Amino acid sequence: MIIKQLTVFLQNKSGRLEELTDILAKNNINISALSIAETEEYGIMRMIVSDHEKALEALKAAEFTVKTTDVVSIQCPDIPGALHETLKTLTNNGIDVSYMYGYSNGGTARLIMKINNPEKAMEIIENNL
Amino acid sequence: MQENDIWSECETYDREQFRKVQSERLVDTVKRVYEKVPHYKNKFDQHGVSVEDIKSVDDLSKLPFTEKKDFRDNYPFGLFAVPQKQIVRFHASSGTTGKPTVVGYTKNDMTMWSEMIARIVTMAGVTDEDVAQISFGYGLFTGAFGLHQGLEHIGAAVIPMSSGNTEKQIMIMKDFHTTALISTPSYALHMAEIAREMGVDPKKDLFLKWGLFGGEGSTEAMRREINGAWGLLATENYGMSELIGPGVSGECLALKGMHINEDHFIPEIINPDTGEVLPEGAVGELVITTISKEALPIIRYRTSDITSLNYDKCDCGRTTVRMAKISGRSNDMLILGGVNVFPAQIEEVLFNVDGIGPHYQIKVFKQGYLDRIEVDVELIDANYLDSFGKLENLNQTIKHKLRTVLGIDAKVNLMQPRTLQRFEGKAKRVIDMREDK
Numbered sequence: 001m002i003i004k005q006l007t008v009f010l011q012n013k014s015g016r017l018e019e020l021t022d023i024l025a026k027n028n029i030n031i032s033a034l035s036i037a038e039t040e041e042y043g044i045m046r047m048i049v050s051d052h053e054k055a056l057e058a059l060k061a062a063e064f065t066v067k068t069t070d071v072v073s074i075q076c077p078d079i080p081g082a083l084h085e086t087l088k089t090l091t092n093n094g095i096d097v098s099y100m101y102g103y104s105n106g107g108t109a110r111l112i113m114k115i116n117n118p119e120k121a122m123e124i125i126e127n128n129l
Numbered sequence: 130m131q132e133n134d135i136w137s138e139c140e141t142y143d144r145e146q147f148r149k150v151q152s153e154r155l156v157d158t159v160k161r162v163y164e165k166v167p168h169y170k171n172k173f174d175q176h177g178v179s180v181e182d183i184k185s186v187d188d189l190s191k192l193p194f195t196e197k198k199d200f201r202d203n204y205p206f207g208l209f210a211v212p213q214k215q216i217v218r219f220h221a222s223s224g225t226t227g228k229p230t231v232v233g234y235t236k237n238d239m240t241m242w243s244e245m246i247a248r249i250v251t252m253a254g255v256t257d258e259d260v261a262q263i264s265f266g267y268g269l270f271t272g273a274f275g276l277h278q279g280l281e282h283i284g285a286a287v288i289p290m291s292s293g294n295t296e297k298q299i300m301i302m303k304d305f306h307t308t309a310l311i312s313t314p315s316y317a318l319h320m321a322e323i324a325r326e327m328g329v330d331p332k333k334d335l336f337l338k339w340g341l342f343g344g345e346g347s348t349e350a351m352r353r354e355i356n357g358a359w360g361l362l363a364t365e366n367y368g369m370s371e372l373i374g375p376g377v378s379g380e381c382l383a384l385k386g387m388h389i390n391e392d393h394f395i396p397e398i399i400n401p402d403t404g405e406v407l408p409e410g411a412v413g414e415l416v417i418t419t420i421s422k423e424a425l426p427i428i429r430y431r432t433s434d435i436t437s438l439n440y441d442k443c444d445c446g447r448t449t450v451r452m453a454k455i456s457g458r459s460n461d462m463l464i465l466g467g468v469n470v471f472p473a474q475i476e477e478v479l480f481n482v483d484g485i486g487p488h489y490q491i492k493v494f495k496q497g498y499l500d501r502i503e504v505d506v507e508l509i510d511a512n513y514l515d516s517f518g519k520l521e522n523l524n525q526t527i528k529h530k531l532r533t534v535l536g537i538d539a540k541v542n543l544m545q546p547r548t549l550q551r552f553e554g555k556a557k558r559v560i561d562m563r564e565d566k
């Protein structure tokens with residue numbers, strides 16, 4: 001399915017991440033998946049949260065540079081080769097993944113993927129997997 | 130102190146002779162600019178001063194100041210006092226906007242300029258026996274060409290090296306037996322480092338005797354370091370393109386201030402806040418009036434440089450007034466590796482970049498012996514977060530604009546909003562960590 005991801009600009013400086021998690025905690029927002037991509041100086045934090053609208057508002061109020069992005073979330077079995085199958089299917093259908101992150105729990109893995117055309121990707125996944 | 134020649138007898142005039150030549154030339158200059166340059170006519174009229182009011186050098190303070198802004202407002206040739214036909218050379222330096230400050234020279238100006246440099250290089254120890262390597266960048270900036278002409282004029286052998294390509298500089302120095310180095314002081318220190326890295330001992334393997342440094346200020350500590358690193362005798366010289374380029378003043382081997390060529394440039398020291406002329410010996414902003422230039426005569430130019438004047442006769446025998454080392458700037462102009470940059474220029478560049486906020490901070494420090502500048506800006510547009518590529522592009526765009534508009538290479542740091550210091554009243558945007566401590 002297509003879900004909303006929060007994308008936040010973070011400086012690579014101690015305390016910055018904590019400031020963000022503090023705001024989410026105070027607003028009773030749960031993080032279900034996250035990834036931080038970073039360079040030496042700054043990072044881009046991407047996360048799936050329980051209430052993206054509320055989170056966006058709270059972080060904007062705290063003057064974070066933040067936006068929501070459509071991403072594709074899929075489940076696949078937590079077994080060797082499952083991720084490969086998924087990616088191969090997408091690639092064979094001309095879909096490029098800009099970035100992805102995921103976690104597994106209780107036998108299934110959940111993948112979050114940023115894809116230029118999420119609708120088409122969903123269609124392919126539904127028809128092929 | 131080492132004995133050396135004095136190039137011109139004008140450098141040993143007594144005060145009465147200086148007064149006479151300054152008065153004559155000032156009266157003539159004022160008349161010329163009033164007739165030939167609408168900017169000055171308007172300014173004098175507004176200021177309520179007429180050409181007839183200026184009878185001698187004592188009347189100088191009746192005239193209005195000229196500022197960097199006047200160059201900008203009259204870009205490119207509005208301040209010129211001769212038709213373009215008489216111009217034989219242009220130079221330019223960075224201005225407070227994207228437009229450079231343009232200066233021009235007539236044939237006579239070129240002759241005068243060479244003469245000024247001849248005096249300065251002579252007082253710094255250079256003779257026709259010397260091989261002079263010019264490691265200033267050749268181009269629109271006045272430094273390289275100015276020294277070049279004057280050094281040729283005294284008969285020194287000039288190597289027009291330009292700046293950069295440091296290993297080649299060292300090689301040429303060694304192979305051509307360079308005896309005089311002309312560069313910025315920071316580049317001289319950098320070159321010494323590279324020489325040692327190449328396994329060249331500047332004191333044993335090279336032949337340098339003299340170092341003539343300018344284009345940026347330096348400290349006594351830096352001089353000691355340069356002298357020690359190269360085994361040469363470092364002197365400093367001063368000038369700015371608006372006035373002529375290098376050649377306004379230079380240090381003699383007594384090393385007690387820079388002799389101003391005051392038969393061509395009249396110095397004053399003013400209180401930078403009130404404009405009031407300060408008494409002899411007081412520290413304040415240097416104001417210079419050019420009294421022999423044809424293409425671009427400048428009346429009471431506010432240099433922003435803080436110094437003081439000493440009229441005592443020098444140990445070297447010269448009587449020309451000496452200015453102390455520049456101790457600071459009356460405004461916030463930065464000199465980065467010899468390039469003049471105003472924070473306002475950086476601000477203007479940043480304001481024209483999408484995606485970043487209005488707050489910024491400029492940090493300047495020494496990396497090795499070179500000036501390094503970092504600009505912190507706040508990322509406010511979340512659309513750049515789609516990928517690192519977008520963020521990197523934004524970063525490169527800012528860097529590129531700073532380089533093309535201002536000629537500086539800055540590292541750009543993208544920061545979170547609200548992380549840069551906010552100011553009430555006058556902002557302190559610049560943190561200069563280069564101070565000699």
Ligand SMILES: [Zn+2]
Nearest residue numbers: 381383443445
């Ligand atoms: Zn002297």
